[in-house]
Amino acid sequence: MGSTKLILVLFCLLLIISSSSAARKKKIQARKPCKRVVFYFHDIIYNGKNTKNATSAIVSAPAWGNMTVNVFTPSHFGDVVVFDDPITLDNNLHSTPIGCAQGFYLYDKKETFTAWLGFSFVFNSTAHKSSLNFAGADPLMNKTRDISVIGGTGDFFMARGIATLRTDAFEGEVYFRLCVDIKLSKCW
Amino acid sequence: MGSTKLILVLFCLLLIISSSSAARKKKIQARKPCKRVVFYFHDIIYNGKNTKNATSAIVSAPAWGNMTVNVFTPSHFGDVVVFDDPITLDNNLHSTPIGCAQGFYLYDKKETFTAWLGFSFVFNSTAHKSSLNFAGADPLMNKTRDISVIGGTGDFFMARGIATLRTDAFEGEVYFRLCVDIKLSKCW
Amino acid sequence: MGSTKLILVLFCLLLIISSSSAARKKKIQARKPCKRVVFYFHDIIYNGKNTKNATSAIVSAPAWGNMTVNVFTPSHFGDVVVFDDPITLDNNLHSTPIGCAQGFYLYDKKETFTAWLGFSFVFNSTAHKSSLNFAGADPLMNKTRDISVIGGTGDFFMARGIATLRTDAFEGEVYFRLCVDIKLSKCW
Numbered sequence: 001m002g003s004t005k006l007i008l009v010l011f012c013l014l015l016i017i018s019s020s021s022a023a024r025k026k027k028i029q030a031r032k033p034c035k036r037v038v039f040y041f042h043d044i045i046y047n048g049k050n051t052k053n054a055t056s057a058i059v060s061a062p063a064w065g066n067m068t069v070n071v072f073t074p075s076h077f078g079d080v081v082v083f084d085d086p087i088t089l090d091n092n093l094h095s096t097p098i099g100c101a102q103g104f105y106l107y108d109k110k111e112t113f114t115a116w117l118g119f120s121f122v123f124n125s126t127a128h129k130s131s132l133n134f135a136g137a138d139p140l141m142n143k144t145r146d147i148s149v150i151g152g153t154g155d156f157f158m159a160r161g162i163a164t165l166r167t168d169a170f171e172g173e174v175y176f177r178l179c180v181d182i183k184l185s186k187c188w
Numbered sequence: 189m190g191s192t193k194l195i196l197v198l199f200c201l202l203l204i205i206s207s208s209s210a211a212r213k214k215k216i217q218a219r220k221p222c223k224r225v226v227f228y229f230h231d232i233i234y235n236g237k238n239t240k241n242a243t244s245a246i247v248s249a250p251a252w253g254n255m256t257v258n259v260f261t262p263s264h265f266g267d268v269v270v271f272d273d274p275i276t277l278d279n280n281l282h283s284t285p286i287g288c289a290q291g292f293y294l295y296d297k298k299e300t301f302t303a304w305l306g307f308s309f310v311f312n313s314t315a316h317k318s319s320l321n322f323a324g325a326d327p328l329m330n331k332t333r334d335i336s337v338i339g340g341t342g343d344f345f346m347a348r349g350i351a352t353l354r355t356d357a358f359e360g361e362v363y364f365r366l367c368v369d370i371k372l373s374k375c376w
Numbered sequence: 377m378g379s380t381k382l383i384l385v386l387f388c389l390l391l392i393i394s395s396s397s398a399a400r401k402k403k404i405q406a407r408k409p410c411k412r413v414v415f416y417f418h419d420i421i422y423n424g425k426n427t428k429n430a431t432s433a434i435v436s437a438p439a440w441g442n443m444t445v446n447v448f449t450p451s452h453f454g455d456v457v458v459f460d461d462p463i464t465l466d467n468n469l470h471s472t473p474i475g476c477a478q479g480f481y482l483y484d485k486k487e488t489f490t491a492w493l494g495f496s497f498v499f500n501s502t503a504h505k506s507s508l509n510f511a512g513a514d515p516l517m518n519k520t521r522d523i524s525v526i527g528g529t530g531d532f533f534m535a536r537g538i539a540t541l542r543t544d545a546f547e548g549e550v551y552f553r554l555c556v557d558i559k560l561s562k563c564w
Contacts, residue, residue, distance in 0.1 A: 060247075100297075116480065247436040346536065
């Protein structure tokens with residue numbers, strides 16, 4: 001009889017402990033991504049000659065300047081760039097793209113190169129459409145920079161998290177390759 | 189005596205089952221919106237003659253091109269459009285607007301029409317101010333496109349979810365009517 | 377004996393009550409911020425003469441107009457401004473900045489001054505990098521305006537919430553000082 005009651009008490013205690021430990025576990029795991037993917041994207045800026053290959057173009061520049069000579073040079077302050085860059089799984093520009101990085105960035109510092117990004121990863125798929133949406137500051141001269149995943153659609157419905165950008169390679173001011181390490185903290 | 193203990197055991201079991209089933213239920217309902225609203229918004233692009241009626245205007249174009257002739261025509265790559273479009277409950281441009289869709293879109297593909305959107309729905313209200321904020325890729329040629337609800341204020345405090353866009357009508361390159369089916373997955 | 381069982385029953389009841397009251401409490405506290413910070417940022421618009429002091433510049437204007445004379449004046453409809461504004465803890469432009477507000481705003485109404493904002497607060501820190509990302513409509517003529525916190529990095533990992541903007545001071549069309557009251561509803 002006494003042992004039965006003891007079991008009941010232990011049982012209830014266990015219940016409390018398990019639920020509170022679950023809460024603790026949840027807190028600890030909060031920063032651990034539930035999904036992690038790495039992509040590369042390739043930005044070829046239009047320079048007036050590469051209309052066919054270019055994947056991006058400057059579309060705005062500060063007033064009183066003009067589109068080719070930036071009054072705030074050399075950091076491109078105020079220039080807005082629209083892009084449609086291929087996304088690949090490795091660092092090879094000629095690999096079959098799995099989608100496009102589409103959106104814009106703007107240079108926003110006079111003293112050095114920093115940018116602000118608003119863009120989407122739109123994935124190729126005949127079955128259904130998936131996308132990830134990003135926004136955030138990109139201090140280009142830092143080795144790695146974190147921006148926010150502000151949403152997603154399809155497979156990435158309601159996604160949230162962080163994307164770590166790293167400039168993987170660049171050639172002059174025409175070609176940039178970015179490595180994007182996406183860590184989603186909210187998956188469905 | 190034995191039955192009382194049995195009741196206690198059953199009681200505790202019930203407690204566990206109910207809490208775990210609640211968790212399961214939560215998971216299942218995760219994709220079911222807690223609020224769903226459908227709106228229309230009307231975009232009349234400035235063509236140099238309709239200053240009075242226009243609700244939007246091209247404000248940027250790629251460098252080395254100019255504002256009227258796009259070097260990447262016909263898909264408008266790089267053009268940035270700022271808009272302030274009336275929102276209506278039905279598909280009639282002349283219905284009393286319940287608010288404004290304010291923000292921008294930019295055309296971001298050379299081969300076809302696709303856009304990237306960043307905008308807010310700002311609702312009319314004398315009592316208090318409510319808004320919904322959106323961002324995402326809009327591949328215009330698809331029948332429906334999903335973008336993210338990235339936040340909200342007032343009645344839509346902390347809103348998150350998906351908005352499905354559908355081009356309801358268009359007249360040349362001057363008038364566009366979009367149907368927006370908003371499915372909020374997070375409500376307060 | 378009977379009292380032991382009674383204790384068990386009460387114990388279980390307590391468990392249920394505490395968990396349900398926790399849920400209720402959670403709901404009530406949902407709108408109560410877990411972190412609240414107030415900052416000021418200072419916007420000095422480039423007017424063609426203040427290259428050294430300017431922290432922002434108009435980079436786009438509607439087509440068929442030009443960068444200096446806005447065809448939709450006086451509300452600046454369609455003008456896009458890129459900024460890199462110092463953030464201070466008090467309302468003094470000359471206080472040591474704790475970071476930068478970087479991004480853009482665009483004027484989006486013909487009849488009055490309203491803007492749409494997309495920007496980040498990037499905080500100075502030698503230890504690690506933190507940022508907060510914002511987006512939303514800013515009806516400038518209202519005393520206070522709410523925009524969304526759409527994400528964060530570093531110390532503000534996964535941040536969400538509301539920022540209330542208030543125009544603290546302005547001098548002509550050159551200097552604006554904004555007070556930003558940030559209320560984060562999701563902290564980690």
